[in-house]
Amino acid sequence: MSKEIKNTNEVTENKNEMHLDDANRVRVLSPGMMVLKRFLRNRLAIVGIVIIVSMFLFSFVGGMLCPYSQSQVFYTTEEIRKDYAGATKIDQFQFQIADGAQLPSDIYSKILIATSTGKTTFESREGALYGLDKLGENVYVVYSLEEAKLLLKKNAAYQEALEAGRNSFESDGTLYFADADENAYTATEVAVASMSSFTGYAADAKFSYEFYKNALAAVAGGEKSFEADGTNYTVDGDVISLDGSEYALLLDLNFNAANSGVYLSPAYKAAAIEAFESGAKSFTFADDNGTDVEYEIENKNGQYIIKKFQETRVIDTYASPSKAHWVGTDANGMDLLARLMYGGRISLLIGFVVIFIEVFIGMVIGGIAGFFGGHVDNLLMRLVDVVYCVPSMPLYLILGSIMDFYQASATARIYLLCVVMAVIGWVGIARIVRGQILSLREQEFMVAAEATGISTYRRIFKHLIPNVIPQLIVFASMGLGDVILAEATLSFLGLGIKYPAASWGSIINAVNDSYVMTNYLFVWLPAGLFILLTVLAFNFIGDGLRDAFDPKMKR
Structure with missing residues (x-):
């Protein structure tokens, strides 16, 4: 009986033993799974993913939950010393x-x-x-x-x-x-x-x-x-x-009177004249409610200006963080938290759209140049050299002047900015794709694909390009941060998104005064911190992807 049980266990162990050609063994050793495991082991990459997800939730979901819009102006009531009346000597009949x-x-x-x-x-x-x-x-x-x-x-x-x-x-x-x-x-x-x-x-x-x-x-x-x-x-x-x-x-x-509807009584005028003649800097006069009000006098070459503190509804500029405005308000009295949310949409949207266009153009141009070689390669690479020689900053300045002249809307500026940045930035991707395809097109699997009569289109975009995708993903993830920084720089220089639309760069651009920069940190520090975290997160993700796709990595 014991021998039968032992034989049964041996048979079961033999059945559970996996061989190299077993399906389960192949699934465990899948390249995609190995890349994913290597990526997930990189703690900085996970931190980057968390930051990016948080930024997307903050910008897109937070913008929907925020009760304010990005261009809503808030007002407050203050006692402000304003012109109340004026008096001039009668010098004409x-x-x-x-x-x-x-x-x-x-x-x-x-x-x-x-x-x-x-x-x-x-x-x-x-x-x-x-x-x-x-x-x-x-x-x-x-x-x-x-x-x-x-x-x-x-x-x-x-x-x-x-x-x-x-x-x-x-x-x-x-x-x-x-x-x-x-x-x-x-x-x-x-x-x-x-x-x-x-x-x-x-x-x-x-x-x-x-x-x-x-x-x-x-x-x-x-x-x-x-x-x-x-x-x-x-x-x-x-x-x-x-x-x-x-x-x-x-x-x-x-x-x-400085404002229409204000009646200056003779008694008030007599009190003012008495103050003028005595050279006083101020005088007191009772209002309609019997309350004494102090009026200040300014003499400008015989023209008297009478001022008093009046309750005035003014724009709530540079309001400190409070329960109503968690991050405060900016120079235009707009809620900074709402502008940060809507500005994040613009900055992230521009980053992804520009990278997508750059990858698409670079992949097509680089793939065709690397596959065909010869005259086609020379022609396309000279095109790349020409684009490389185009000075980006003067081009941005010219484009900004044109959009200002035609008073382009904020939406049109976003689209044009994406297109121009993508048209200038695709050349690096094209060179990477060309170099990879030049080395891949001579390998055995491409010789076999050509021998089986597969069309040129399928050989480029079904066999060669997928082998370059890992490098493109790494390049794109690290390039996203550069695009967001470029957009922030252009907005800071006044060439990007215009008021009242917001981006993180345009929010920082609003702080062009050293006094505001040093005394109202809450106006520009959050936007700068978001740019820093977003760019850092994309770099963490890019480093993680580069390490995960590296076959020599053992982690």
Whole structure:
């Protein structure tokens, strides 16, 4: 019984023993499995795979989960010292025109010449004659004149006006005007000219011509009261009162609010003028709620600028990392985390697209050149030499200028950038493929393929190219990092992706100020770190693939 059991065990062991031609033995020794095992044993390569997968998840999945877009601008509210109002000295005559009257188009220049030369009459461009009757300093009544026959020397009204320093007078119910040469004219009052203006204490206050004239005459003459439109007014300095309440304020400054809809009350203007005259740098005035507000004054060659701190909605630039913005915001108030996610898409997409185009072109050109040799090889290799001689940076500069001139969209710039980088970068792959195929085409399996009548296309792309794939994979994995660095460099130089689209390189390009670079590390450091990790990861993967495909590796 024991002998039978022993014999059975021996038979079973013989059945379990594997031979070199067993299917299980062949599967264990598969080249692909050996490459995979060697690659997985490389810890740095695994680290690179983890980093790349993380970058893809961060860029593509994170971008879908992020509540912000890459171009969304955020705002905040701050107290900012802004212009509130301005005041300038009135240095030109202001006119209040009488009802139904009209002034000539050149009235400003004519009055300026007449007052500067001491004349009391002037002629307009149309030939009409006008006279000026002085009420006070820089205050004149303008009359339209017609020649009249009146003997002035015996006229009592004229003599009274002459003693009062006036040129106009009324005689027998007619208004006359006399010039310095004692020529008489019938006069029609058309306007009052002064280098001052009235502002009402009520926002909707309107002043008649008679009020203007009589108020200016009263202030200029130092009178305490005057009558206009049947109403009595009192005068206290530059303040006109009605029934004991402040009614109007005479100003020699023009006030303008910085923003429309802001009403500058006469009391505010009076407080500002008092500060101007005392040479103060600021003054305090109560707002509509009774709260004292401090206003700052800047004097720029007689032009006063009044500023105050105002609550303003501004772009939230360079905001520090917070709960709302985990990485902060950039100079345009955009969320940096969202831009890093969308920028990763662009950088990774450009890297893979450019490498794919480079490998495709290089594989075709190198495969044909290596297989046919002779004149075909010489022709294609000279083409490679020509492409090698093309200076890449000037070409990028020209392309960037063309795209800027035609205002190419961000998407068009991405496609053009991929194409140009690929057209310049395929030559290295073409030489590698050519060199490998030159050594492979003379081997026995290619002689056998030619003997069996396999077409040239199948011999190149079914037998030769697959034997070059391992080298292409290594070259492509290590070249991905170079492409991403090149894109980052071009974007940093302003030749790549344009605002508002983002790439890691364009994010770093936004930091062109040493102050920002040293004080806002969160703006550029994450993008630089992502570029570093991505390029390093692709190099780890490339080194791992190179070691895995090396048949001399024992690990």
